[in-house]
Amino acid sequence: GDSVTQMEGPVTLSEEAFLTINCTYTATGYPSLFWYVQYPGEGLQLLLKATKADDKGSNKGFEATYRKETTSFHLEKGSVQVSDSAVYFCALGDRGSTLGRLYFGRGTQLTVWP
Amino acid sequence: EAQVTQNPRYLITVTGKKLTVTCSQNMNHEYMSWYRQDPGLGLRQIYYSMNVEVTDKGDVPEGYKVSRKEKRNFPLILESPSPNQTSLYFCASSFRGRMNTEAFFGQGTRLTVV
Numbered sequence: 001g002d003s004v005t006q007m008e009g010p011v012t013l014s015e016e017a018f019l020t021i022n023c024t025y026t027a028t029g030y031p032s033l034f035w036y037v038q039y040p041g042e043g044l045q046l047l048l049k050a051t052k053a054d055d056k057g058s059n060k061g062f063e064a065t066y067r068k069e070t071t072s073f074h075l076e077k078g079s080v081q082v083s084d085s086a087v088y089f090c091a092l093g094d095r096g097s098t099l100g101r102l103y104f105g106r107g108t109q110l111t112v113w114p
Numbered sequence: 115e116a117q118v119t120q121n122p123r124y125l126i127t128v129t130g131k132k133l134t135v136t137c138s139q140n141m142n143h144e145y146m147s148w149y150r151q152d153p154g155l156g157l158r159q160i161y162y163s164m165n166v167e168v169t170d171k172g173d174v175p176e177g178y179k180v181s182r183k184e185k186r187n188f189p190l191i192l193e194s195p196s197p198n199q200t201s202l203y204f205c206a207s208s209f210r211g212r213m214n215t216e217a218f219f220g221q222g223t224r225l226t227v228v
Contacts, residue, residue, distance in 0.1 A: 006156075017188035031127075034216075043118075043204055044157075073138035089156065093215070101147070102217055 002027045006090045006105030011079055013112050021075040021108045023064075023090035032093035033057075033066055033073040034102070039086045047075075047088070080112045116141050120205050121221035127195055127227055135190045135223045137205030143218075144210035146171065146188040150178065150201040151222075157204065163188055164210055195227040 007022040025033065034050045036044040048057030053068035062077045073090060090105040118139045139146065147162035159172030160192050163182040171202075177199055179191040188207075192199060202224050209215040 036219075043217065043221045044206075044217075046216045049216070101145075101159070103161060104149075104157040106154065 002031065002081075002092055002094060002103045004090050004092050004103050004105040007108055008106070010067055010109040010111060013110070015082055015112055015114050017112075019075070019077040019084075019110070021090075021110070023073045023075065023105060025071050025073065025090075025092050026031045027071075027092055030068075033064070034091040034093065035062070035064055035073070035075050036089040036091055037086045038089065038107070044089060080110070082112050082114050083101045085110055085112045116218065118205055118207055118218050118220040120203075120223050123221060123223060125223060125225050127225070129196055129227060130194050133192050133195060133225075135188065135192075135203060135205075135225070137188045137220060138186050138187065139188075139205075139207040139218065141207060141218065142185065143207035144181070144185070146205065146207045147186070148178070148190050149202060149204045149206065150174065152201050160190070160203075195225075197227050199225065200227050201225060 003026045005024050033087050034049045035047040037047045038044045048059040050057040050066035056065045064073050064075045087107045089107045092103045094101040121136045144165045148160040149157040151157050158174045160178050161172050161180040163169040166185050169180050169182055202222050204222050205220040206217045208215045
């Protein structure tokens with residue numbers, strides 16, 4: 001079945017460092033891919049998404065490219081800030097009969113120090 | 115404002131005492147679901163609903179019930195809570211049938227069962 005494997009954390013970086021969080025997926029078709037972010041004490045909110053191969057999603061300086069050949073959707077940011085400290089979830093959108101369902105990775109805790 | 119509202123935000127209860135966590139959305143979404151979030155396990159789907167009066171089990175349905183009598187509401191019911199149901203719970207909603215649709219999440223309900 002569909003699944004997402006995400007880099008385990010926690011990840012600790014200094015401000016202005018480069019960030020990569022790896023995400024790979026398994027799916028029977030051509031899913032949509034998402035990154036969600038959870039700030040402390042809050043629910044999840046969509047960070048970026050990509051719906052087909054080679055699409056690049058971007059938001060708030062974060063980017064991720066849908067790579068069908070490597071079944072990956074790695075999250076990157078060139079220069080992280082303290083305010084980026086959060087838990088990041090990679091997710092896959094089902095194309096099957098339960099259209100609307102999301103499959104989540106286990107989440108990666110990011111802490112950025114000043 | 116588009117939102118998913120969960121109540122309560124925090125709940126401490128005793129083993130066996132029935133409880134209900136409410137979830138309401140104002141976006142006319144067909145698809146609603148409940149997740150639980152546990153450290154190291156990410157988000158796991160408990161139940162989902164594709165429309166009024168249509169519900170189905172997710173990955174971890176044991177010990178939970180749901181109902182969908184109205185499109186906007188999707189309560190989660192724990193008939194006889196046990197300590198292993200101590201967790202952070204999220205309700206989410208989205209349009210069904212759209213591959214690139216964004217899921218909107220509630221703020222979460224932190225449940226402790228003693």
